[in-house]
Amino acid sequence: MLVLEDGRTFHGDSYGATGETFGEAVFSTGMTGYQETLTDPSYHRQVVVMTAPHVGNTGINDEDPESRRIWVSGYVVRDPARVPSNWRSVRSLDDELRDQGVVGISGIDTRALTRHLRERGAMRVGISTEETDPAALLARVKEQPPMQGSELAGEVTTHEAYVVPAVSTGSTTDKAGSTTDKAGSTTDKAGSTTDGPVARVAALDLGIKGMTPAMLAERGVEVHVLPSTATIEDVLAVEPDGVFFSNGPGDPEAADVSTLQGVLERGIPFFGICFGNQLFGRALGFGTYKLKYGHRGINQPVMDRTTGKVEVTAHNHGFAVDAPVDRATETPYGTASVSHVCLNDDVVEGLELRDADGALKSFSVQYHPEAAAGPHDAAYLFDRFLTLMNDRKGS
The missing domain is CATH 3.50.30.20 (Carbamoyl-phosphate synthase small subunit, N-terminal domain)
Incomplete structure (x- = not known):
């Protein structure tokens, strides 16, 4: 019943x-x-x-x-x-x-x-x-707690930090091969790693999927997965070229964004997905709200407003960021604007932060670009993150 x-x-x-x-x-x-x-x-x-x-x-x-x-x-x-x-x-x-x-x-x-x-x-x-x-x-x-007000990332996060090593160019990994569980065991099925990673990322595990560090690793990125409770000091100890916030469960209003604000204050490139997008929105000063029934599935149409491209995407979210679609917003960290929208209902599906010269500093999307078992339209976002980190290192 x-x-x-x-x-x-x-x-x-x-x-x-x-x-x-x-x-x-x-x-x-x-x-x-x-x-x-x-x-x-x-x-x-x-x-x-x-x-x-x-x-x-x-x-x-x-x-x-x-x-x-x-x-x-x-x-x-x-x-x-x-x-x-x-x-x-x-x-x-x-x-x-x-x-x-x-x-x-x-x-x-x-x-x-x-x-x-x-x-x-x-x-x-x-x-x-x-x-x-x-x-x-x-x-x-009726005795059960509602989803609104629930802080759940702490119930699903890893208890100890672990590293997913970068994979050599030309090799490929899958999520089972690069990280078999959230406890930190790692394997490279390709059998080789790079002489040195092209970048190092601190990834906060708010409910991370195994495919996410795998897709970064196959681009030559060394991923340090940290618990959801990681402080800005924990993040800086990794000496990261970029910071990543993962997907995860719960109400974003119940989560602490001080670590993310510390990242933005220091100008470290940031990329967030799903729950990470909602926390990015909150760190920038926007509110969040609960959708009537949410977006869940692998066939959601989203437009990347920076390119005009429409992509079919994988979603799992019941909350969304309340940000103006028609104008940019000045924040303490730069100029924020909506970069992606859902074509079904105009829900905010992505944010970007730019400096005074218009250069991209950080960005996020509400959906899942790792998208196992598909679709793969949004995989380019990992390349965008790598480009952002490389540009900052070269500047």
């Missing part, structure tokens, strides 16, 4: 682990990449509803996880695959959910549930294989 906080109830079949779970009900429009979705720390304390009706057909493998575990609080699908069929599959999605204790439900009308969330907004939800009284489960749903 699934019960939303407004009382809407769905009955289906147990999928994954048995028991009871709670979280914020959100929907994802991706038709593939469910393993990356499940292991994305940004989904911590969320119950994900898959809009694609058939889920699990490619099973689970050991190469595609984005972190050390599944983070979703619950999983909702309409028609789970009875038997996975893929040459990389080593077990079924149902078995993986069960082994990791993730309670799910299948066989319900996910289209009706998604339409309900679109009309009324993301809300708290409970799934139970034990409770038979909807009113009793509803009462427990």
Whole structure:
């Protein structure tokens, strides 16, 4: 049984682990990449509803996880695959959910549930294989903390700093090869590293996906991944050429931006994605707000206003930056403006900071340019970050 906080109830079949779970009900429009979705720390304390009706057909493998575990609080699908069929599959999605204790439900009308969330907004939800009284489960749903006001990065971050080494030119890595978990174990499947990195980046892990440091590493960047609680002194100790803030869960208003402000005060190039974009906005003096139902999936159209290019992008966010789209804003660190917008609803999808001469100093995007399992339209942003760092070193 699934019960939303407004009382809407769905009955289906147990999928994954048995028991009871709670979280914020959100929907994802991706038709593939469910393993990356499940292991994305940004989904911590969320119950994900898959809009694609058939889920699990490619099973689970050991190469595609984005972190050390599944983070979703619950999983909702309409028609789970009875038997996975893929040459990389080593077990079924149902078995993986069960082994990791993730309670799910299948066989319900996910289209009706998604339409309900679109009309009324993301809300708290409970799934139970034990409770038979909807009113009793509803009462427990209403006892759960809302997403607004929740500081969750500290619950998903690495506990110790670790390094993802730069990879030699011409070699490639994948997220399993460059960083297998968030505890800090690293491997270079290409078998070689550069004589010296072209740049060094301090990356704050607010819920980082493994593909992010891998994409920096394959560009010759040495990535020092730091806990979300890292101070400006911790960042400076790395002697970075640039600073990166990752994606992550929770309300950006509940997070501390003093470290990021310290980075901006010193003029160190900064790149942020998703939650990092929201914290960049707050550091610049903008507010944030909760979207009605958010953007989640791998098919969101975004325009890069600096180039006029439209890219299809991967998203997972329930909050957005409240910044003016029609004008620039003067801040203590330079001139800030909106660089990217969502073409579906005009939500701010990126920010940039420039100096008095118009040169780019820092930037961020609301979506996921690492985009495992795709699309890859936004991978150029990592090159933009590398160019920014090189330009600063050369000046």
